[in-house]
Amino acid sequence: MRTEVYQYIRKKPDLHQFLRYNPQWYRRLARNPSSVYEMEKEAKVYYGKTFPQRMERFQDSMNTAMMFLEMMRSFNTK
Incomplete structure (x- = not known):
């Protein structure tokens, strides 16, 4: 995973926790770093936001x- 993507995720505790609960996103982000916004949308649904x-x-x-x-x-x- 790119360092700028990881830093972006670390700045947002909900995203970081979502990533830890859903490890398949590690692989997806490593292959396609721009899918971080897709992960963010999915995390909002997961947390009810x-x-x-x-x-x-x-x-x-x-x-x-x-x-x-x-x-x-x-x-x-x-």
């Missing part, structure tokens, strides 16, 4: 909060 995944987590937390509020309202009416 894509926009749709973040929106889904936000929606889930909003649903939980709404359910909690409804439960509090039902206790107050009794």
Whole structure:
């Protein structure tokens, strides 16, 4: 693996951890260093950092909060 690619990965702890969990990327990066951006996209999906995944987590937390509020309202009416 090229040193500049390795330094780029070391600067980003999530990428470095992803690389350690997925060793097939060592071989892919050694053969094609420009695929580091592809690995970065895959790591975002793996860690749930894509926009749709973040929106889904936000929606889930909003649903939980709404359910909690409804439960509090039902206790107050009794």
